[in-house]
Amino acid sequence: MKPGLLPFDDALAALLAQAETISGVERIDTLHAAGRVLAEDIRSALDVPPMDNTQMDGYALRSADVAGAGPERPVRLRVAQRIPAGHVGEPLAAGAAARIFTGAMIPEGADAVVMQEDTRAEGDEVLVMHAAQPGEWVRRAGEDIRADSVILPAGTRLTPQAVGLAASVGLAQLPVRRRIRAACFFTGDELARPGEPLAPGAIYDSNRYVLVSLLRGLGCEVSDLGNVPDSLDATREALRSAAVDNDLIVTSGGMSVGEEDHVRAALQAEGELTMWQIAIKPGKPLAHGRVRRGGMSAAALAASALSGIPMAVPAALPGEAQFVGLPGNPVSAFVTFLLFVRPFLLRLSGVQDVMPQAMPMAADFDWPKPDRRREFLRARIADSGRLELFRNQGSAVLTSTVWADGLVDNPPGHAIRRGDMVRFLPFAALLG
Numbered sequence: 001m002k003p004g005l006l007p008f009d010d011a012l013a014a015l016l017a018q019a020e021t022i023s024g025v026e027r028i029d030t031l032h033a034a035g036r037v038l039a040e041d042i043r044s045a046l047d048v049p050p051m052d053n054t055q056m057d058g059y060a061l062r063s064a065d066v067a068g069a070g071p072e073r074p075v076r077l078r079v080a081q082r083i084p085a086g087h088v089g090e091p092l093a094a095g096a097a098a099r100i101f102t103g104a105m106i107p108e109g110a111d112a113v114v115m116q117e118d119t120r121a122e123g124d125e126v127l128v129m130h131a132a133q134p135g136e137w138v139r140r141a142g143e144d145i146r147a148d149s150v151i152l153p154a155g156t157r158l159t160p161q162a163v164g165l166a167a168s169v170g171l172a173q174l175p176v177r178r179r180i181r182a183a184c185f186f187t188g189d190e191l192a193r194p195g196e197p198l199a200p201g202a203i204y205d206s207n208r209y210v211l212v213s214l215l216r217g218l219g220c221e222v223s224d225l226g227n228v229p230d231s232l233d234a235t236r237e238a239l240r241s242a243a244v245d246n247d248l249i250v251t252s253g254g255m256s257v258g259e260e261d262h263v264r265a266a267l268q269a270e271g272e273l274t275m276w277q278i279a280i281k282p283g284k285p286l287a288h289g290r291v292r293r294g295g296m297s298a299a300a301l302a303a304s305a306l307s308g309i310p311m312a313v314p315a316a317l318p319g320e321a322q323f324v325g326l327p328g329n330p331v332s333a334f335v336t337f338l339l340f341v342r343p344f345l346l347r348l349s350g351v352q353d354v355m356p357q358a359m360p361m362a363a364d365f366d367w368p369k370p371d372r373r374r375e376f377l378r379a380r381i382a383d384s385g386r387l388e389l390f391r392n393q394g395s396a397v398l399t400s401t402v403w404a405d406g407l408v409d410n411p412p413g414h415a416i417r418r419g420d421m422v423r424f425l426p427f428a429a430l431l432g
């Protein structure tokens with residue numbers, strides 16, 4: 001391997017070490033909180049369930065009254081009351097039962113429920129054919145959640161079920177981190193916009209569509225600056241304006257070593273390059289850095305260009321914007337986003353557990369000539385339950401990313417034989 005290429009784990013650790021949690025917390029409606037990150041621990045003010053209640057439609061009674069009952073020896077009780085869910089019953093006397101429905105509160109005095117299939121109603125009496133144990137079919141107050149316990153810790157990325165849990169303890173609003181503001185632009189004079197005709201030598205820009213969608217999927221407020229010409233000045237200008245009001249700048253292309261690759265030089269002129277070239281395939285030219293703030297925002301530039309009136313430079317955010325430069329090859333850009341930008345973004349929002357869950361799976365393929373870099377191969381789960389590889393693992397073959405279910409994470413120089421166990425990173429764990 002070329003000296004100087006950073007091993008994947010070192011690069012990721014170095015990147016995450018740079019990700020300081022953004023400041024800025026907002027209280028938002030719980031109904032709109034899915035996907036956001038909790039800024040504080042959430043405690044329940046109440047027991048859930050808040051009261052003892054029945055798990056079954058049937059009869060609440062005193063278990064001592066039905067000791068020894070069975071199909072051959074039914075015990076007759078008077079039905080003293082009827083308690084639907086949402087209603088509070090009267091205290092239950094010895095020798096009596098309460099007709100009760102799932103979710104309804106157990107009346108004082110009762111300690112068990114007999115499901116109605118184990119009973120027979122006879123007028124205002126019931127024959128009980130089951131010797132209920134104390135507590136049978138009773139959901140205890142606080143058995144799910146105890147009052148004052150933490151139900152969701154700070155840094156939790158809210159799933160739909162977590163939002164439901166917050167609602168179940170009565171919380172109408174939640175404190176969440178503000179959204180990350182991410183700017184992106186795409187270098188390459190060969191890039192044409194979909195919808196426009198394709199000139200000779202041009203290709204359609206796909207990275208913009210992939211990366212804007214990925215950033216939005218992770219809950220970012222995205223400033224899409226579009227295509228930037230392959231020149232040092234244009235790239236510097238784009239970095240300067242993107243830095244003003246964004247936390248993170250993500251670019252694609254121009255990261256390699258050709259004369260037309262200007263992003264590194266532009267970054268060094270406008271801030272600093274902290275990391276470049278990782279020992280992975282695809283994605284070797286990935287870079288991280290920071291861009292000094294102080295210029296005019298992209299929005300202000302556009303407004304002043306439109307009005308023709310020079311505008312005052314808006315007060316810039318202090319400090320620097322984070323920068324991640326992705327390689328231009330479409331598969332490389334997609335894969336490096338999933339492996340680096342996603343955990344970085346989550347960490348900026350205060351999420352601690354940012355590593356995707358890998359699954360050990362059997363290979364249904366041979367990979368006799370591994371690269372010296374750690375490889376991330378496009379693979380899918382075949383009907384056999386094993387993994388098969390896409391036939392063309394080229395960095396420009398975007399079809400492979402649509403065909404695949406995820407990535408085989410293959411160590412440097414490691415050959416794979418059919419039947420071997422490999423580390424599989426499903427897209428389901430890497431997207432969203």
Ligand SMILES: Nc1nc2c(c(=O)[nH]1)N[C@H]1C(S)=C(S)[C@@H](COP(=O)(O)OP(=O)(O)OC[C@H]3O[C@@H](n4cnc5c(N)ncnc54)[C@H](O)[C@@H]3O)O[C@H]1N2
Nearest residue numbers: 186188205206207208253254255256261284327328329332
């Ligand atoms: N002499 C060397 N050449 C290259 C090296 C190297 O080490 N030495 N590394 C190769 C690797 S690995 C990669 S990956 C690419 C990455 O290069 P860049 O980040 O500079 O990307 P570009 O040169 O701008 O583009 C590469 C490729 O991707 C296409 N592209 C770019 N942007 C888009 C877009 N928005 N949508 C679709 N396709 C895009 C572009 O047309 C090129 O084909 O460099 C290797 N070269």
Ligand code: MOO
Nearest residue numbers: 282283284332395
């Ligand atoms: O390894 Mo480059 O990153 O795709 O070809």
